[in-house]
Amino acid sequence: MKATEKYFTSTYEQSRETFRNLINSIKEKWPKAELYTKSIGREADNTIDVIYSEGGSSNDQVLFFTTGEHGIEGYTGATVTHLFVEEYLEKVNSETTGICLVHAINPWGMRNFRRVTENNVDLNRNYIFEPDSVPEDVNENYAKECQIFQPNEKVKDVTKEKTELYEQLSKGMMREGFSGIKKAKSMGQFEFEKGVYYGGSEEEESAQYMKTWQRKLLAEYPRVIHMDGHTALGPTNEVTMVVSEHDEREEEEMKEQYSMENIEKFTPKKVKGDSTNYFHKLNKEEYPDTYLFSALFEFGTFGTSRKAELREFTTIILENQLYWEGAEKEEDRQWILEEFQNMFYPDEEEWREAVLKEARLGIESVLTQEGILVTA
CATH class of the missing domain: 3.40.630.10 (Zn peptidases)
Structure with missing residues (x-):
């Protein structure tokens, strides 16, 4: 074996x-x-x-x-x-x-x-030492770009939506800077229950x-x-x-x-x-x-390049959207699940x-x- x-x-x-x-x-x-x-x-x-x-x-x-x-x-x-x-x-x-x-x-x-x-x-x-010390809106960068991170409808065309997410994230990086978008991810957020990185x-x-x-x-x-x-x-x-x-x-x-x-x-x-x-x-x-x-x-x-980080963001966002809203096409559902597994296992x-x-x-x-x- x-x-x-x-x-x-x-x-x-x-x-x-x-x-x-x-x-x-x-x-x-x-x-x-x-x-x-x-x-x-x-x-x-x-x-x-x-x-x-x-x-x-x-x-x-x-x-x-x-x-x-x-x-x-x-x-x-x-x-x-x-x-x-x-x-x-x-x-x-x-x-x-x-x-x-x-x-x-x-x-x-x-x-x-x-x-x-x-x-x-x-x-x-979720491991907060002093819960009262963390305001709900602690993550300003996430709140500014929450439309990127929030599911709002079924996945209709994963190829198209993946491309759009790349564009949105890239624009978000231009507005907030690459470090700002990374900060939105790493900080965690406590406002949006269906969003990614929810604490x-x-x-x-x-x-x-x-x-x-x-x-x-x-x-x-x-x-x-x-x-x-x-x-x-x-x-x-x-x-x-x-x-x-x-x-x-x-x-x-x-x-x-x-x-x-x-x-x-x-x-x-x-x-x-x-x-x-x-x-x-x-x-x-x-x-x-x-x-x-x-x-x-x-x-x-996936690696450490900016392209890899964009792929990581996109994968997590699409998987979260799939969980809450579903997908119109079975092949899109399977693609997202496979990509998610490729990222973590x-x-x-x-x-x-x-x-x-x-x-x-x-x-x-x-x-x-x-x-x-x-x-x-």
Whole structure:
């Protein structure tokens, strides 16, 4: 069996079953490990699954893997978790290290191959530390260009509408500048319930549940090492480590420390409701004596050119329009769904092989530097 066939799955149910079965391997090193299952949302059998155990003799540190915050991206995240268990578990000192692996933070999105929750919420814009401090109209750039981002009718001719979206986005870039349009996307918005990048009007159930785990780990361990799996952003077929500005190290310093070529920092000022920023804020405000490493690991698909970013914008907007309004022609519906999958979970063998290669790079670089992997 090829490695890609072993690690990559095609349905939420298959991915979840694979994850749940990892408990057997984990119990060999952490006999007290347990599987926790939390039902999420209105539909039956959508669950967040967590495998957790403290260290055998002491809790010096904990390894925290999370996946599926953006539903469809959870397939690749689960693949990386499976790879870690199969290839690296033996290199972890289970006597002093706890383990906490999370499958499908957004199970509805993963099951339905969408990024968002059943409430159309982008979970990575839903972790607000002080909800009253964020005004609904925080995203001025989005509001100015909301006609681009809002669904208003069925998809009638995807080729024509894709071209028109390109033109609208290009004009928007002329009005607001390229950085303005990018800011509209990254900031998230809290006004338009059917729009893209919606952060929600209240805390999502998934976010509530994950916050309990964040707080538990920060409270019970002096060191927390967190890796969160994502797809789409960054150079094609490469992994990019994305860290919060709360980490005071410079990008070049981290590139040298972790021996990784692609490392980017982002600021909470430009991204509202990001889960990594929330984790750091919680750490600073309530558990200042705990060391926290927390980063997103993005496996790139479309690339980083302006053309690629236009394609990304267009794909997300069309998929959102399709979900809310539908399409007149079945071939247009299929094209949008395929393009969306190409952006977040491509089935090309080359990309999937690159994910495994780059995942090994990320795991070895970060977990060795952070003292999780024991070197011979």
